[in-house]
Amino acid sequence: MEELAIRKAEFYDKHDIRLVRGTVTQVDRSARQVVLSDGEAMAYDGLALCTGGRVRILSVSGIDLPGIFYLRTFADVEAIREATAAGRHAVIVGGGYIGLETAASLRALGLEVTILEAAERVLARVTAPEVSAFYERVHRDAGVVIRTGALVEAMAGDDRVREVVLAGGERISADLVIVGVGLVPNTELAAEAGLHVDSGIVIDDLARTSDHRIVAAGDCASHRMARYDRLVRLESVPSAGEQAKTAAATLCGNERPIAALPWFWSDQYDLKPADRGIEHRLRRVSF
Template sequence: MSVQRAVIVGASHAGAQVAASLRQEGWAGEVVLVGDESALPYQRPPLSKDYLAGKSTLAELAIRSAEFYARQEIRLLGATVERIDRSAGRVSLSTGESLGYDKLALCTGARPRRLRVPGAHLAGVHYLRTAADVDLIRATAKPGSRAVVVGGGYVGLETAASLRALGLDVTVLEATERVLERVTAPEVSAFFDRIHREEGVCIQTSALVEALAGDARVREVVLSSGESVPADLVIVGIGIEPNTELAASAGLVIDNGVVIDDRARTSDPDIVAAGDCTSRDIARYGSRVRLECVPSAGEQAKAAAATISGKCREITALPWFWSDQYDVKLQIAGLNTGYDEVVLSGDPNRDRDFTCFYLRQGELIAADCVNRPRDFVFSKRLLTQATQGVGRAELPLVTVSDLGA
């Protein structure tokens, strides 16, 4: 009987976790982890934080050591998968080789959304997704240089904080009326706007980028208002797009990501998927969701490995996220989609610690906890237990008495 082979496409958080979990689940066959970067699989969230600020090395960000992969007999293969032949059970590689599989895991992740304006091709315009991207930014991020960050989401604000730590003059340009508009309540947006301004960042909202100007290198960002913002470097952080082309060309079902079920199965019984490239129905939120976060990637990867190994492990963990900016740690429990009321514990207009609880029809659905780890633990526990009927009158009482707010 021939040895079975599991091939994992994509060597980031999800891919590395699938590989490790396969061995934990008792998979005795081959494990091949295919990635298009030369480094060992590494943590991505610190790229816009400690790695950009020069506080950590790429080796320190490695998810696991080279010795771990060798000991677990996980083969690391540097290549890009260009095609999946489902009928033959083979993948074609950028090296010209092909590789047979019995089970396939797609962990292809996502890529930065591109800024499509004149001048976007100029030198000095950067995106932030890989260590190589950050290395290019750091090469020109000199104290006193003028950096413009396009996009006031989490990655944009984290990048702004790191660049300030390096001594750069930083301007954040956000197209909507407030930073973090798509993901937080106005009170949370106002808080982050305040702390960034206090740290010396210039924030402009309702700022639509019309063009990037310069000779061979970017020198200014031109806004639709006619204003020009001087720039020695530009970092674009306007969201990400899932890498679904490989799955789509193989005929898998796509809907804002590779569609998976609660066991990480795709529309092909021999193919699972995990991470930023996937979307799935979450009954609690009544919608199909694509989660862009490490905890979700890890949870999906563990379910995918169990499925490959012929076991049943459902994806049940609550979505949660975090962001580090200056001395502020934001921890988010749940998804605030569809909230109709917020309850605040603490004063975001004055303090540097508070919690914003999100309610829908009187039920807690999410919480943004700023420097409030106890509130975060409390909120996760409450949401995990799917407690019903937690209303406005109850939350401040619980928070004040139990969490010391």
Template sequence: MTPERAVIVGASHAGAQLAANLRKEGWSGDIVLIGDECALPYQRPPLSKAYLASTAELRDLAIRGAEFYDKQRIKLVGETVTAIDRAARAVSLGSGDVMEYTKLALCTGARARPLPVPGAHLAGIHYLRTASDVEAIRSAAVPGRTVVIVGGGYIGLEAAASLRALDMDVTVLEAAGRVLERVTAPVVSAFFDRIHRDRGVDVRTTALVEAFRGDERVREVVLANGETLPADLVIVGVGITPNTELAIAAGLDVDDGVVIDDRALTNDPDIVAAGDCVNHRVARYDRRVRLECVSAATEQAKVAAATICGRASAICALPWFWSDQYDLKLQIAGLNTGYDEVLLSGDPERDRDFTCYYLRDGELVAADCVNRPREFMTAKRTIAQRLPVDRDDLIGKVV
């Protein structure tokens, strides 16, 4: 009799977590974790932080050591999956081999969104999504050289902080009116803008890139206003695109990500999905969203493993995020979409620690905490449990 086999496509954080949890949940059959990178599954958040700043090596980022996968009988396969045959319950590999599955998990993650402008093909233009991306950037990150970072979101600002630590000349170009515009209130954007300027970063907002110029390598960035900026190195960080091509070709429901229910199930009862590639309804906010964070990937993977093993479980944790820039740790609890009021604890114009609370109809829905871990934990609990809040109490918090 052929043993049961769980095949996980994508050796991402979600994929590695799902594989580990399958054993915890009692899956006794084969577990195959397929990834197209040569390294052990690793943490991606440190790529733009410690790894780019050369204060950590790839082995430090490994989610688990090789001995763990051996002990848990998790087979790691360095391959690319090219197709899913749902009727035959099998996946096709780039090598031409076909692998049957009893249960399938899609943890295919996402890829960096390209910037479609003339000259985007030039050498010296990099994206920051994988370890090999960062290794290419590090090899060119020579003190005194000029780097232009396109995008003033988390990745762009984290890269700016890491490269300033390497004594590079850094310019950040943000197309919107302020950095972090999509995820934070204006007061938080203003704080991080000032912090980076104080560290010598040239931050430019409403800056649209029209083209890159150079012979074989990029030499300058052309802005829509006609200005040109010299560049020895360019990093593009303008968002990510979920890897859903396999799911679409297989006939799975996809809507800005593979659509899953609270059990991490797709519209195929034998296929679950987790991580940056999925779109899921967040119960706390009653809205569908694709969350790009480790905390969501971890919980979705745990629930997916339980579902595969026939155990009742549901995705319910509050989304949270973090960003490290210089000596600052920004921790974000919840989603601030639709807030109608902002309250501050601390003075972001004077201090290097404060909390920005987001309320809607008097209810706390999110919080941005800078170097205030205790307030972050309290905010997470308050938001998740929908506890009542007192405005005076929030403003008066001192940590």
């Protein structure tokens, strides 16, 4: 788990950064302070909202049955690990990056895998048809069953999930189910503070919110990109990093506009393709 941390604990001490493990319950813009769940109030001159997101819950009957998992936290990983065993059949709901990467990992562990995607192709929300076709071919060659246009209607079972029920009545047997249908940005603090929220916390090219003393970055932020002339909330590590650099510069009184072309990377099987925005270039890396 320690290897997943972006920075080790010593980093914060070395750079004189106070790390507080707590929950912020309120942003008081008039008093320029944040209030923690234990009642402590912390004043700020500048504030960065990097609140990320939480998993989107699938709203179907039977979703609370044991054996159904989401993938967001380390605890989720441990729970999935305990449920896996070679020969078991895993059904993955959602053909985005989370679903595809999970499928690759489970196949490496010897599980049978079926992906159910509601859209007509995998990665439909984030990439071009050519890239979708590439990933579908890679997974099918690895033995994954991919069902597109598959609408999940219910989960069925007795003491745990046994079947995934599709619209139309078809039933797919399952020893475990992993749901990856996106995330919901954590914008409640911003909205309650009166900041402009539209899909995410709206930021300008300098990562400033509607209150210029407050910046935002990452999965919670929605940025109007001149390249596409629309608000874009991009759930991507490179995007979060670029926005963070700009947000930090803004808080320090410098201007470093967000200008990077959106792109993604993904580890699947022995591939690490990079999908760089509109160019959709694929790069094969041998591990």
